[in-house]
Amino acid sequence: xxxxxxxxxxxxxxxxxxxxxxxxxxxxxxxxxxxxxxxxxxxxxxxxxxxxxxxxxxxxxxxxxxxxxxxxxxxxxxxxxxxxxxxxxxxxxxxxxxxxxxxxxxxxxxxxxxxxxxxxxxxxxxxxxxxxxxxxxxxxxxxxxxxxxxxxxxxxxxxxxxxxxxxxxxxxxxxxxxxxxxxxxxxxxxxxxxxxxxxxxxxxxxxxxxxxxxxxxxxxxxxxxxxxxxxxxxxxxxxxxxxxxxxxxxxxx
Amino acid sequence: xxxxxxxxxxxxxxxxxxxxxxxxxxxxxxxxxxxxxxxxxxxxxxxxxxxxxxxxxxxxxxxxxxxxxxxxxxxxxxxxxxxxxxxxxxxxxxxxxxxxxxxxxxxxxxxxxxxxxxxxxxxxxxxxxxxxxxxxxxxxxxxxxxxxxxxxxxxxxxxxxxxxxxxxxxxxxxxxxxxxxxxxxxxxxxxxxxxxxxxxxxxxxxxxxxxxxxxxxxxxxxxxxxxxxxxxxxxxxxxxxxxxxxxxxxxxxxxxxxxxxxxxxxxxxxxxxxxxxxxxxxxxxxxxxxxxxxxxxxxxxx
Numbered sequence: 411x412x413x414x415x416x417x418x419x420x421x422x423x424x425x426x427x428x429x430x431x432x433x434x435x436x437x438x439x440x441x442x443x444x445x446x447x448x449x450x451x452x453x454x455x456x457x458x459x460x461x462x463x464x465x466x467x468x469x470x471x472x473x474x475x476x477x478x479x480x481x482x483x484x485x486x487x488x489x490x491x492x493x494x495x496x497x498x499x500x501x502x503x504x505x506x507x508x509x510x511x512x513x514x515x516x517x518x519x520x521x522x523x524x525x526x527x528x529x530x531x532x533x534x535x536x537x538x539x540x541x542x543x544x545x546x547x548x549x550x551x552x553x554x555x556x557x558x559x560x561x562x563x564x565x566x567x568x569x570x571x572x573x574x575x576x577x578x579x580x581x582x583x584x585x586x587x588x589x590x591x592x593x594x595x596x597x598x599x600x601x602x603x604x605x606x607x608x609x610x611x612x613x614x615x616x617x618x619x620x621x622x623x624x625x626x627x628x629x630x631x632x633x634x635x636x637x638x639x640x641x642x643x644x645x646x647x648x649x650x651x652x653x654x655x656x657x658x659x660x661x662x663x
Numbered sequence: 664x665x666x667x668x669x670x671x672x673x674x675x676x677x678x679x680x681x682x683x684x685x686x687x688x689x690x691x692x693x694x695x696x697x698x699x700x701x702x703x704x705x706x707x708x709x710x711x712x713x714x715x716x717x718x719x720x721x722x723x724x725x726x727x728x729x730x731x732x733x734x735x736x737x738x739x740x741x742x743x744x745x746x747x748x749x750x751x752x753x754x755x756x757x758x759x760x761x762x763x764x765x766x767x768x769x770x771x772x773x774x775x776x777x778x779x780x781x782x783x784x785x786x787x788x789x790x791x792x793x794x795x796x797x798x799x800x801x802x803x804x805x806x807x808x809x810x811x812x813x814x815x816x817x818x819x820x821x822x823x824x825x826x827x828x829x830x831x832x833x834x835x836x837x838x839x840x841x842x843x844x845x846x847x848x849x850x851x852x853x854x855x856x857x858x859x860x861x862x863x864x865x866x867x868x869x870x871x872x873x874x875x876x877x878x879x880x881x882x883x884x885x886x887x888x889x890x891x892x893x894x895x896x897x898x899x900x901x902x903x904x905x906x907x908x909x910x911x912x913x914x915x916x917x918x919x920x921x922x923x924x925x926x927x928x929x930x931x932x933x934x935x936x937x938x939x940x941x942x943x944x945x946x947x948x949x950x951x952x953x954x955x956x957x958x959x960x961x962x963x964x965x
Contacts, residue, residue, distance in 0.1 A: 447905075449665040450672040483964045488769045490959045496777075496952040499769040499961070508962070558960025565958065592665060592672030627667040634668055634900050642896025645904055646889045649724035649911055656915030657728025 432468055434460045436603040436615040443590065444624040451592045454478065456515075457585040460605050460613065467581040472607040473516065473523045474576045474584045475534055478619070480511030480568075481597030487559045503555040506542035510595035511568050515575035515586040525609045532604060532611060536560050536571055567591040596621055668903035669713045675909055677707065682721060682913020689725045689914065690921020691928075692937045697722045697855035698783060700910065702944060709906065711772060715854030716895035716902045721910040722856040723888040725918055726881045733878030740875045743827045744882040746836050747843035747861075751887035754847020755894045762852060762899070769963075773952070775853055780949045782849070786859055787941035794934035801931060838869055843883060850891045856884040859941065 439455035456476050462468055485508045491500035516523060520535045529538045541559065543552045563569035568591070576586040584603075599619040605612045623631050633641045664675035681703055685696030697718045704714035733739055765771040825836045842864055846857035861880040865871045871879070896902050925933060 445665065447665055486769070486963045488961050488963065490956055490961075492955075496773070497954075497956050498773045502769055510964075555960070559962055562958060562960050562962045593670055595670070623667065627665055630667040630904055634896070634902065634904075638897040638900060639893075641904075642893040642902065645720050645892050645896060645902050645907060646723065648904070648908065649720040649892070650727050650889075652908075652911045652915055653724035653727030654731070656724075656919065657731060660919040 432460055432462050432605065432613050434458065434603060434605055434613040434615040436601065436617050438601050438617050438619060441617070441619055443594075443619060443621040445594075445596065445621060445627055446623075446625045447627055449592055449627070451594075452590045454588045454590060454601075454619070455585060456588060456601055456603065456617075457583065458603060458615065459582050460584065461582060469581075470607060471581075472578075472605050472612060473518055474578060474586070475514065475516045475520065475523065475604045475606060476576060476586045476588070477532075477534065477602045477604075478511065478513045478588050478599060479509045479602070480595055480599050480621075482507035482509050483595070484508075485559065487555045487562070489555065489558060503552065504544045505556075505559065506544055508541050508559060508563075509539065509569075510597065511590070511599065512536070512539065512563070513570050513572065513588045515572045515588055517574070517576040517578055517584070519573040520571070523606050523609070528606075528609055528611065532614075534604070536564075536569055566593065568593070568595075590621070594621055596623060664905065664909065666709070666713075666903050666906050668901060669709050669906060671708065671710075673707070673709070673906075678704075678906065678909040679913035681707075682910035683917035683920075684913075685721070685910075686725060686914030686917020686919075687921035687924070688917075688937070688940070689729075690918035690923075691925040691933060692921075696725065696914065697850075697853070698779070698859065698941070699944060701854040702779065702948065704906075710901075711775065712899050712901040713903050713906065715775075715852070716892070716899060717906040717910065718854035719850060719888045719891040719895065720902065720907040721914055722854075723885060723892065724911040725914045726856065726858075726885045726888070728915075728918070730878070730881040730885045733881055736878070738875055738878030739882045740827060740871070740879045741882070742825075743839050743869075743871070744879045746839040747846075747879070747883040748886040750840040750843020750845075751847035751850070751883055752890045753840075754844035754849075755851045755887065755890045756847075757844065758848040758851025758891075759894050759898050761848065776948050776952055778849070778853060780945050780952065782860065783941050783945035784949070786863065787938050787945055789863070790934060790938035791942060794931050794938055797931035798935060801929075834869065842869070843887070846883070847887050847890070850887055851894060856888055858884055 436456065436458040440452065443452050456478070460468060460472070484504065484506050486502050486504050488499040488502045490497045493500060514520070514535060520529065524534055529535050533540055539560070541556055543556065560569055572588070575588070576584055578584045599621060600616055601619055602614060602616045604614045622628070664678070665672045681700060685700045688696040688699065700718045700721060701714050704718065705711050730739070762771065765774050823835050823837065825834070827834070842861070846861055849855060849857050849860065858880050861883060862876055865876045865880060866873065892902055
């Protein structure tokens with residue numbers, strides 16, 4: 411009898427531990443984004459459910475943060491300064507891994523959801539991107555160029571933060587919309603969802619999205635990259651043919 | 664419309680309209696119109712390299728029918744044209760090297776802008792002064808004193824002289840070769856045909872006859888823009904066939920419209936209008952260099 415009594419606190423503790431680690435099932439409306447001739451951007455719907463291991467809704471309030479991140483690239487950021495009356499690129503800094511696309515949606519502003527430490531660990535928010543700068547070791551300079559990079563990408567519509575874009579219904583289902591502009595880079599994307607309470611990440615889940623050129627757009631891009639000679643000849647032939655045909659057509663009239 | 668090389672969706676009609684605008688210019692004035700297409704496309708959001716590379720093939724299309732028409736009339740000096748083309752092809756090669764060098768230094772955009780300001784500004788003001796004088800002369804009825812046709816003394820000092828019968832010249836082939844090279848470099852860097860530089864240079868520096876200048880310039884532009892398209896296809900890989908096709912559709916149609924309009928207008932007024940357009944582009948670009956840009960930071964992927 412006594413061993414059962416002894417075991418009870420352990421069981422309770424275990425349950426409490428499990429209750430603190432809910433299950434998150436993320437899903438995305440499109441796993442394959444086809445960049446075709448008519449592509450003008452895509453609207454991603456990210457949705458899912460969050461439950462206790464027993465399949466019950468979580469009793470306490472929590473927040474959801476959804477991060478969609480595109481393939482990383484090495485980039486050079488250049489800074490313009492006024493030299494002799496004109497604005498020219500005067501300084502530059504390289505970054506080894508800037509994501510080609512980064513969007514974060516949350517149920518409340520990020521600063522109210524997570525503390526800086528958690529934000530830095532999970533890269534939640536544009537201020538916490540890990541860009542791996544190379545070259546300069548001056549942190550102020552690095553921060554300036556990192557801000558410049560983020561600012562430029564925001565203007566291009568490739569980075570954005572959208573607090574309040576996640577809606578949670580009945581404490582179980584969440585959904586968020588993230589728009590991809592037509593200029594999104596091609597490659598493998600990850601969509602990560604975090605359930606956060608009290609500044610701590612309770613659960614997370616990840617899905618993958620692939621953005622790829624298809625059909626005619628793919629053919630053109632592929633030829634341009636791998637068969638430059640034939641592609642160039644094709645462009646020349648096309649322009650001569652069109653100019654010649656137009657000349658003939660209108661000469662008759 | 665999605666542009667597969669520029670990685671961007673654009674409104675196809677805007678691009679066709681842009682092509683048509685430059686087509687009208689080329690039909691009216693006999694210029695390729697690249698000096699207007701490239702900056703407007705960049706302004707629309709097309710990456711500068713893609714804009715310059717694709718504009719080159721548009722200029723090819725725009726100059727085909729013009730070159731053919733001049734060929735039928737015998738308005739092409741193939742001998743000097745050939746030398747110009749050889750120079751132009753060498754120039755595109757040099758231009759490609761220069762392009763890469765400037766790109767690595769991060770100064771390509773500034774260099775292109777400066778070139779536009781200097782070239783368009785000087786040519787535009789020369790044309791404006793000259794055509795204003797012509798308009799005034801016509802109004803007052805006073806004849807303009809004809810400029811004596813003579814090549815520049817510098818040209819005469821070059822060694823090795825050839826006879827160019829069709830142009831009536833006995834000059835060194837190095838002069839047209841260097842001129843061709845200069846326009847080849849500009850074509851590669853700026854996506855322009857270079858007609859608005861070639862024509863005055865042929866008239867005033869080489870001293871060619873006016874009857875063969877336009878045809879020979881079109882002949883050179885045709886081949887040099889073809890070489891430029893090939894050079895871009897092989898090095899920068901920035902020729903966007905979809906973009907080029909849209910521009911071509913617009914420009915070949917616009918060129919016919921422009922040709923009709925040119926027949927109705929007075930030539931000196933036309934030249935003045937062209938001068939003002941050229942000056943306008945130069946001023947706009949010059950201001951762009953001096954104003955504080957919206958974006959201090961730019962990002963280039965490696």
